[in-house]
Each structure stands twice: as C-alpha cells, then as structure tokens.
Amino acid sequence: MPIEAPAAVPPPPPAVGARFEAVVLPWLDAAWNLARWLARDDADAQDVVQEAMLRALRYFDSFHGGDARVWLLAIVRNTYFTLRAKALPLEPLDEDSHPLVDERATPEALTLLAVDVGSLRQALERLPPPLREALVLRELEECSYKEIATITGQKIGTVMSRLSRARERLRLELAQPARGGATP
Amino acid sequence: MNCDDARRLLHAYLDDELDAAGSAAMAAHLDGCADCAARCREHERLHQALKQPGLYRRAPAALRERWTPRRDTDAPVAQPAPSRRPLAWAAAAGFAGALLLAMPLYHAMQQRGATADVLVDEAVSSHLRSLQPQHLMDVVSTDQHTVKPWFDGRLDFAPRVVDLAGAGFPLAGGRLDALDGRSVAALVYRRRLHVINVYEWPAAAAGASAAQRESRRNGYTVLRWTDAGMHYLAVSDVDPAALREFAADLRRGAGTGDAR
Known part of the structure; x- marks a missing residue:
C-alpha cells in the first residue's frame, strides 16, 4: 500500500512531561498565531512552531516561573528569525530597507476604506516583519509594551515607535488597497 | 501639548501605556484639536477591526495532538491477554489498564477548567x-x-x-x-x-x-x-x-x- 510509505516521516512524538504540558501547552495557539503571522505560510509556521516547541522543551529546566507565554513567544520569534536567516541569508531584516511612505505627510482626510478580515490580513502580511511582529503581539496577542520589549529583546521606546509606524503604515495600506499589489 | 507631541504619543495613549498626567494632557489636546481627534478615531477603528476573531490564527489540530501526551496509547497493551497468562497477571494488567484508562479522564477534567469553559x-x-x-x-x-x-x-x-x-x-x-x-x-x-x-x-x-x-x-x-x-x-x-x-x-x- 502506498499509504504505508509517506514521503516525509513525521518526527516521533516528543516526551512531554506533565509540568511542560500544564505550563507551556496552553500557549500553543499564541505560539502558532505569532509564527503563522511571521512566516505567512502554514508549512513554514509548522516548522517554526515545531522547532520552537522542541527548544522550549530543551530549555524548560531553565524556565523558573514567570510568564510562560512571554517566554514561549520569545523562543518562537527567535526561532523564526534564525530559521529565516538560514533560509534567506541575503534578505535583510531591517525594516529600513523597505521604503516607507512618509507618514507625516499623510493627509488627515484619508479615511480607512476597508477593514474586513480579508483586507486586514493582506495589509498585515505586507508589513515588514519587525512591524508586523509588533502589531501582532500588541493587537492580536494583547501584550503590554513591556511584554513586547521582553519578547523581542528591544527597548520600550523602540516598541513604541515600531507600533506607531506599523499602524500608520497599515492605515495607509487600507486606505489605498489598490496600490502596489501584494508583493511580499 | 502640541500636535507633534500628540502624534508621537497617540499610540501609547491608545494602548493605555501613558502615565496619568500624559493621558490627561493627551485627552485635553484631543478635546481641542479636531485633526488629532480624527486621527485618534481612525486608529481606534483600526484597533477594533484588528479584534476580529478571524485574524487570530489557532494552532492546527494535528500540531496540538502531536504535543499533547498520548496517555491512552498504552491502554490496549494493558488489556489482559487471553488465557495464556496466570490469573494474577491478568488481574494486575486489568488494574494497570484501569489506571491508564482513568488517567486521560483525570487530565481531561483538569484541562477543562483551563481551556474549555x-x-x-x-x-x-x-x-x-x-x-x-x-x-x-x-x-x-x-x-x-x-x-x-x-x-x-x-x-x-x-x-x-x-x-x-x-x-x-x-x-x-x-x-x-x-x-x-x-x-x-x-x-x-x-x-x-x-x-x-x-x-x-x-x-x-x-x-x-x-x-x-x-x-x-x-x-x-x-x-x-x-x-x-x-x-x-x-x-x-x-x-x-x-x-x-x-x-x-x-x-x-x-x-x-x-x-x-
């Protein structure tokens, strides 16, 4: 039977302890949400979360209380950026390489046109990763600035300015949905 | 507070990350400045729009399953083998089987409190x-x-x-x-x-x-x-x-x- 010989052998189930299950597993959705938004692709997100969970399991001994969600999300984003750097060593991560529209010149009369899930999803996916990450952590995961700073290893001031750039940019994208097309 | 300050602090204000004095100054400015108030409303709207449940991605069932310990996989092994083993072995296996069968139920009950309310x-x-x-x-x-x-x-x-x-x-x-x-x-x-x-x-x-x-x-x-x-x-x-x-x-x- 061809079914018995799958192309990719799934990794064996990891040995998960009861404490890991109780502390870390409740945040699997959060891990997936962040990974999926960063990777923008199910298969890549799968790799990121699988690897991040393995790391979490490996480092779990060094987790001494605190906020397990923040701890796990930090692992997820670091895993994503590590795997991404391996896969695409030439693409810079810095959002400065993505030309931003001059936010200060935004006409005040510009109003949001479409805020349905589909448009929002496309607009979010077009944001450069550092801005997308800040916005997903704040708006979808509802992290405080301090939590975002811990997860991303940035200063709170950086978090604040990234969030405001992310939102201004998102607002522009949504006000001009036809502009540019969906080039990643 | 002038409009430049307001623009700079708007997002921290919307995120409730300003201190009380900053919040009050911001609210006062928004009361008196139509442009900044309009900008604030736009971002409130965007913030609300981002709450739509469709945007939050949930982990696929297969992934969750892989990371959830399978306590029931051992259960069939523990079922008493027919007739070849002495009765004591069968009884012991039955006891172990009952324990193993009870475990998922216990954990399911524990988890229910956390996740499935x-x-x-x-x-x-x-x-x-x-x-x-x-x-x-x-x-x-x-x-x-x-x-x-x-x-x-x-x-x-x-x-x-x-x-x-x-x-x-x-x-x-x-x-x-x-x-x-x-x-x-x-x-x-x-x-x-x-x-x-x-x-x-x-x-x-x-x-x-x-x-x-x-x-x-x-x-x-x-x-x-x-x-x-x-x-x-x-x-x-x-x-x-x-x-x-x-x-x-x-x-x-x-x-x-x-x-x-």
Whole structure:
C-alpha cells in the first residue's frame, strides 16, 4: 500500500512531561498565531512552531516561573528569525530597507476604506516583519509594551515607535488597497 | 501639548501605556484639536477591526495532538491477554489498564477548567453579538436610576447598577440577555471607545461569594466573580489591567451604598 510509505516521516512524538504540558501547552495557539503571522505560510509556521516547541522543551529546566507565554513567544520569534536567516541569508531584516511612505505627510482626510478580515490580513502580511511582529503581539496577542520589549529583546521606546509606524503604515495600506499589489 | 507631541504619543495613549498626567494632557489636546481627534478615531477603528476573531490564527489540530501526551496509547497493551497468562497477571494488567484508562479522564477534567469553559465562550459570543448594530442596548441611559428600574418586571431579581463614571467607566445602558441557561441583566459600560458588558445573575446560594477568575478568548478578557449571592461576569476587549480596575471599582461600588 502506498499509504504505508509517506514521503516525509513525521518526527516521533516528543516526551512531554506533565509540568511542560500544564505550563507551556496552553500557549500553543499564541505560539502558532505569532509564527503563522511571521512566516505567512502554514508549512513554514509548522516548522517554526515545531522547532520552537522542541527548544522550549530543551530549555524548560531553565524556565523558573514567570510568564510562560512571554517566554514561549520569545523562543518562537527567535526561532523564526534564525530559521529565516538560514533560509534567506541575503534578505535583510531591517525594516529600513523597505521604503516607507512618509507618514507625516499623510493627509488627515484619508479615511480607512476597508477593514474586513480579508483586507486586514493582506495589509498585515505586507508589513515588514519587525512591524508586523509588533502589531501582532500588541493587537492580536494583547501584550503590554513591556511584554513586547521582553519578547523581542528591544527597548520600550523602540516598541513604541515600531507600533506607531506599523499602524500608520497599515492605515495607509487600507486606505489605498489598490496600490502596489501584494508583493511580499 | 502640541500636535507633534500628540502624534508621537497617540499610540501609547491608545494602548493605555501613558502615565496619568500624559493621558490627561493627551485627552485635553484631543478635546481641542479636531485633526488629532480624527486621527485618534481612525486608529481606534483600526484597533477594533484588528479584534476580529478571524485574524487570530489557532494552532492546527494535528500540531496540538502531536504535543499533547498520548496517555491512552498504552491502554490496549494493558488489556489482559487471553488465557495464556496466570490469573494474577491478568488481574494486575486489568488494574494497570484501569489506571491508564482513568488517567486521560483525570487530565481531561483538569484541562477543562483551563481551556474549555463553556460559560466564558458563551459570554464572549454574547459580547460579540451585542456589538452588532441594534444589539447593544434595550435601555439607553447614563443614569443608574433609569437603568435599574427598567429591569423591574423583566427579571426575577433586581440587578445592582453602579455608577462608575467618576472612575472613567461611564454607564451606557442595559439590556436583557441570556447566559448559563437563564435570563440575566447585561449592563453596558464604556471605557473610551471600548464596550464593557457586565452580566449579573443570582447564585444558587443566597450569600455565596467566589474569588475573581480571569480568562481570555480571541483577545477578549473575561472576569468572573461572585459577591453577596450574585454572579458577575465582565467581558471586554479593553486592556486586561483596565478591566481588572473596572471590576475592582464595580465590586467596591456594589459593596457600598452606591449600588441603587
């Protein structure tokens, strides 16, 4: 039977302890949400979360209380950026390489046109990763600035300015949905 | 504060990350500057739009399954092998099998408390439904003395209605709703542009009280507690810290003579 010989052998189930299950597993959705938004692709997100969970399991001994969600999300984003750097060593991560529209010149009369899930999803996916990450952590995961700073290893001031750039940019994208097309 | 400052601080303000003085200065500026106020409203709208549950990605079942320990896989092994083993082995295997079969049930019960709380799901759905046009309020009033009597004859209990405008949570109105299989009072409070729904219904025991519990669903925070024989459930998309503050104010108000 061809079914018995799958192309990719799934990794064996990891040995998960009861404490890991109780502390870390409740945040699997959060891990997936962040990974999926960063990777923008199910298969890549799968790799990121699988690897991040393995790391979490490996480092779990060094987790001494605190906020397990923040701890796990930090692992997820670091895993994503590590795997991404391996896969695409030439693409810079810095959002400065993505030309931003001059936010200060935004006409005040510009109003949001479409805020349905589909448009929002496309607009979010077009944001450069550092801005997308800040916005997903704040708006979808509802992290405080301090939590975002811990997860991303940035200063709170950086978090604040990234969030405001992310939102201004998102607002522009949504006000001009036809502009540019969906080039990643 | 001038418009440049306001522009710089707008997002921290919307995220409740400014200190009290900064917040007050920002609010004062927004009161007097139409341009900044319009910008603020746009971002509030964007913020609300990002709450749509469709945007939050949930882990696929296969991934969850892989990371959930499989306690039942050993169970068939432990079933007594037919006739070839002595009876004692069969009994021991049966005992082990019973243990193993009981384990998933035990863990399922433990997990249920953390993840599968029907009431919380129901409350979040009800909150979402209430945000649809025409669903939010049956009685529209910022006056507790209008809202409270409105419930007379519509419910088999008198809900406590507390005025929290002074604490930054003005009352907006109330409506009848259903939760936990019964009619409940739903009170609508506001925090800036956010809506907080508070559900109230009597507990089975007259003087019952229970500690506050917090849950999150799709970006909504749900707080539950029981005071003086009344169940309370508050749900909103405001910052969890703000909702906790709201609950504390509400409990203080309901405990003193403010509740009328």
